[in-house]
Amino acid sequence: MLAGMAWNTEETKRKLKEAAVAEFAAHGLGGTTMERIARRAGVNKERLYTYFGDKPQLFATVLADELNKVAAAVPLDHLDGPEAVARYAGSVYEYHAEHPELTRLLLWEGLLDLPEVPDEASRTDYYRTKVAAFARAQQSNAISDRLPAADLAFLVLALAGWWYAVPQMARMMHADSSSTPASAKAALMQAALHLATPSK
Amino acid sequence: MLAGMAWNTEETKRKLKEAAVAEFAAHGLGGTTMERIARRAGVNKERLYTYFGDKPQLFATVLADELNKVAAAVPLDHLDGPEAVARYAGSVYEYHAEHPELTRLLLWEGLLDLPEVPDEASRTDYYRTKVAAFARAQQSNAISDRLPAADLAFLVLALAGWWYAVPQMARMMHADSSSTPASAKAALMQAALHLATPSK
DNA sequence: TGCATCTCCAACGCAACCGTTGGAGATCTG
DNA sequence: CAGATCTCCAACGGTTGCGTTGGAGATGCA
Numbered sequence: 210m211l212a213g214m215a216w217n218t219e220e221t222k223r224k225l226k227e228a229a230v231a232e233f234a235a236h237g238l239g240g241t242t243m244e245r246i247a248r249r250a251g252v253n254k255e256r257l258y259t260y261f262g263d264k265p266q267l268f269a270t271v272l273a274d275e276l277n278k279v280a281a282a283v284p285l286d287h288l289d290g291p292e293a294v295a296r297y298a299g300s301v302y303e304y305h306a307e308h309p310e311l312t313r314l315l316l317w318e319g320l321l322d323l324p325e326v327p328d329e330a331s332r333t334d335y336y337r338t339k340v341a342a343f344a345r346a347q348q349s350n351a352i353s354d355r356l357p358a359a360d361l362a363f364l365v366l367a368l369a370g371w372w373y374a375v376p377q378m379a380r381m382m383h384a385d386s387s388s389t390p391a392s393a394k395a396a397l398m399q400a401a402l403h404l405a406t407p408s409k
Numbered sequence: 410m411l412a413g414m415a416w417n418t419e420e421t422k423r424k425l426k427e428a429a430v431a432e433f434a435a436h437g438l439g440g441t442t443m444e445r446i447a448r449r450a451g452v453n454k455e456r457l458y459t460y461f462g463d464k465p466q467l468f469a470t471v472l473a474d475e476l477n478k479v480a481a482a483v484p485l486d487h488l489d490g491p492e493a494v495a496r497y498a499g500s501v502y503e504y505h506a507e508h509p510e511l512t513r514l515l516l517w518e519g520l521l522d523l524p525e526v527p528d529e530a531s532r533t534d535y536y537r538t539k540v541a542a543f544a545r546a547q548q549s550n551a552i553s554d555r556l557p558a559a560d561l562a563f564l565v566l567a568l569a570g571w572w573y574a575v576p577q578m579a580r581m582m583h584a585d586s587s588s589t590p591a592s593a594k595a596a597l598m599q600a601a602l603h604l605a606t607p608s609k
Numbered sequence: 610t611g612c613a614t615c616t617c618c619a620a621c622g623c624a625a626c627c628g629t630t631g632g633a634g635a636t637c638t639g
Numbered sequence: 640c641a642g643a644t645c646t647c648c649a650a651c652g653g654t655t656g657c658g659t660t661g662g663a664g665a666t667g668c669a
Contacts, residue, residue, distance in 0.1 A: 217646095236439065256647070259646095264628095315577075317520060319574055367571030375574075377523075384537065404604070418615090456616090464657080464658095
């Protein structure tokens with residue numbers, strides 16, 4: 210049934226999704242055309258519709274896929290102190306630097322302000338585990354508890370993500386200083402460290 | 410020449426720009442149609458082209474206008490201590506809450522990743538004054554100097570802006586806690602305070 | 610009042626894109 | 640090899656949106 214097919218349907222799907230990630234990340238939902246996704250994948254446009262439905266559905270599929278990837282790539286198990294929070298912030302920044310598509314997809318999605326997002330349940334669950342890790346660390350006095358765990362976790366992600374959300378602002382604010390991706394990462398880790406350090 | 414005209418050209422321009430802000434903020438450059446802007450303003454589409462040029466030019470005009478507004482609305486003159494930084498962060502958050510269009514326009518712009526941004530010179534200048542205010546406060550030991558002034562200023566803006574950049578993430582991360590706009594503001598002000606407080 | 614000028618708009622040409630369809634070719638089954 | 644089934648695609652209809660144009664109405668000027 211599905212073994213030994215010469216026309217390679219799984220491979221075709223994979224190529225289409227890969228192309229869709231690139232196009233959607235670059236141009237958003239409105240700016241992307243199905244035509245270009247298909248052409249980039251070297252596949253006929255019609256395959257998109259039979260495999261993935263219409264354009265919004267494809268966008269949702271692609272975004273869910275990328276989120277699953279980041280969940281696997283940047284685990285957050287145990288926070289044994291402020292330094293662990295700083296390292297986590299650095300990892301997130303690093304992941305964004307290497308996979309700018311995900312950030313951009315998230316931002317496109319945020320701007321669409323849908324009442325419900327695709328895969329809402331599993332994503333809520335994903336974030337809940339992050340918040341829970343922060344909460345546990347607070348309860349054991351390993352990190353500061355002056356902020357609610359959800360706020361602290363959210364703000365740490367803000368520090369790491371803002372560079373990619375408004376790159377034009379980052380560029381203009383650092384116009385006359387000598388700033389590099391490395392110094393940006395160091396700065397945000399320093400900031401995360403202080404947010405997580407308990408008061409004496 | 411320009412007094413006493415029965416057909417009210419300045420008013421028409423104003424209405425078109427107002428409609429354009431709303432449409433571009435809601436749907437971005439790609440998702441907005443000139444037709445809908447004109448219809449929302451109650452004016453014929455052709456006026457857009459004679460007054461503002463094509464769609465990208467209109468977008469640039471509208472964004473520059475909104476940035477001038479925020480520059481006037483949230484001044485940052487003198488930072489005499491960490492509390493002033495926290496208040497500034499709170500004001501920025503507040504402004505975003507009341508004028509979500511600006512944030513959204515900035516984010517749409519960021520996603521377009523143009524090599525150069527409209528009004529680049531004056532905007533760079535605008536950010537430079539913000540950074541300079543932070544730098545002065547650092548030199549007089551009023552606030553922490555463990556981060557470069559540009560990074561500190563940028564990260565403070567990150568704290569205030571991230572809620573509006575990824576509202577879906579904010580919602581999901583705070584799913585099971587009781588979180589309000591007021592508590593979000595309090596959290597980010599607390600965070601800004603700690604980033605700006607000098608080490609002993 | 611005749612002429613020039615300016616504001617405004619309905620209607621249009623044109624291009625792009627969405628989503629579909631009819632059918633060609635490849636693979637399995639008997 | 641004949642028939643059924645599946646993958647793939649070139650071509651198409653219909654819609655939408657961009658940017659323009661030709662002209663109608665309102666105003667200033669001689």
